[in-house]
Amino acid sequence: MVYRYNFNAGPGALPKEVLEEAQAELQSFQGMGASIMEISHRSKAYEAIHFEAQQLIRELMGLSQDYEVLFLHGGASLQFSMVPLNFLTEGKAAGYVHCGTWSGKAWQEAGKIGETRLLASGMETGFKQMPDLSRLPLSGDMAYVHLISNETIGGIQCHSFPDTGEVPLVVDMSSDIFSRPIDATPFSFIYAGAQKNLGPAGVTIAIVRRSLLECIPDTIPDILSYRIHAKHRSLYNTPPVFSIYMVNLVLKWIVKQGGVQGIGARNRQKADLLYNVLDNSGGFYEGLAYKDNRSIMNVTFRAHNPEIENRLLDELEQEGFLGLKGHRDAGHLRASIYNAVTYEQCKALSDFLIGFQRSNG
Incomplete structure (x- = not known):
């Protein structure tokens, strides 16, 4: 069977131009005689890709210097655990909006780490509609509010986001990041697996407000600490080199699309x-x-x-x-x-x- 039309939910379609460019460079990146997958992640050639991709994310999202852009392993599912490990500190509770399968998994994982509260749920409609986000029961002891901007399974999407005031807003945008203009200012933390709109599986993009990094406990293993990854500019350990290379190509393609x-x-x-x-x-x-x-x-x-x-x-x-x-x-x-x-x-x-x-x- 030869497929002509790719409507996969993830990993999803990649731009033809990007695939052709990657194919042309696969065996010899920039004429080096070695693949991008074979060169050191400490080399100047790779670092140029790495930092350019971070800068393109900044420009496309209009991010201020208040934010760090990170490249992480483990997919968005790892973030279901990393978010509460980093931000759900003692004496705090995390608020979750349950709007489908993926938000349910995130809520479940956070419950293993600390206190969680269900702020709103779409269960009554069978997750065919986003719950009402206009009157979330927030309180001063909340570490953050977590929601998912687009639930791929039910096919529902946030068309506007809640005002959470002083409570940090954490959003999983794995399936709709860079699909529409958004103002990043209300968000303290955005994360997204790349394999739907940004590249192949293997890398997760995280955008974190710098002030939030200061609250992360020192007791977290370094590899799971956003503060450590930010300090090392996402080069604390070997990054998913090929996935980031592809993300860089896709970001340049997005620029060309307007x-x-x-x-x-x-x-x-x-x-x-x-x-x-x-x-x-x-x-x-x-x-x-x-x-x-x-x-x-x-x-x-x-x-x-x-x-x-x-x-x-x-x-x-x-x-x-x-x-x-x-x-x-x-x-x-x-x-x-x-x-x-x-x-x-x-x-x-x-x-x-x-x-x-x-x-x-």
């Missing part, structure tokens, strides 16, 4: 294209997420009966569409339309869905 403003406008067009098919299908297709919280990254939907849905999935695969079967926690179908997925690919999917309905309606 930055996050250009990417955001295109992502909205892609999402509107697919949601219009669902909304105008007369019930043949139905979106899983409530309209006011629909994700522009993960379009989740079902067909009107299981037999038709199974036929649809089979025919999609036969026609070269990859990754459209939904996550086991939600089932049905999911089109992940991350930054590298083109409008033309989304148009091909929307045309196929319309044609399938005509043949099977």
Whole structure:
């Protein structure tokens, strides 16, 4: 089977231009006669990539000097533990917003380390809608508030963020970082696995307010301390060199697309294209997420009966569409339309869905 259209939820699609550039340099990076995966992470050649990527993140997000940009191992799932290890200090409690599978995992991990409080939950709607974030029960003894900006499984997304006042706001943006313009100022800590919008799996980007680093206890193992990683500019140990190299190429590609403003406008067009098919299908297709919280990254939907849905999935695969079967926690179908997925690919999917309905309606 040759797949022509990649809608995988993660690792997700990468820009064709980036893959071609990496392919050209794979065996000999910058004419050195060695691959980027073979040179020292202490070399000037690698450090140039490393620091350039950090600077591009700063520029694209409009970060002030109040923030450090880190490259970490372990994926976003490690951050579920590292965040409370670093910030959930004695006598404090951490507040969690439960809006789906991934936020539930983060909340569960934090509970192993210290006191947590459930501030809001989307469980009553089956995680088809973000819970109300406008009236979170905050208190002065809270170490931070944690939420996830985009839940890939249910296909819901925060379109605005809560004002947490003096309580640090921690957000997992793994599936929608750099997909739209955001103001980073309200956030004290942002983290994101790269494998959806920024590169291959293997590196996690973390953006941390410097004042938060001062609160980290000395009792944490160095390899798990954000303060240690910041002090060493993410070179405390061998970084995931190839993944960071790829992130650097993707960041340059985003700049060429008009930055996050250009990417955001295109992502909205892609999402509107697919949601219009669902909304105008007369019930043949139905979106899983409530309209006011629909994700522009993960379009989740079902067909009107299981037999038709199974036929649809089979025919999609036969026609070269990859990754459209939904996550086991939600089932049905999911089109992940991350930054590298083109409008033309989304148009091909929307045309196929319309044609399938005509043949099977």
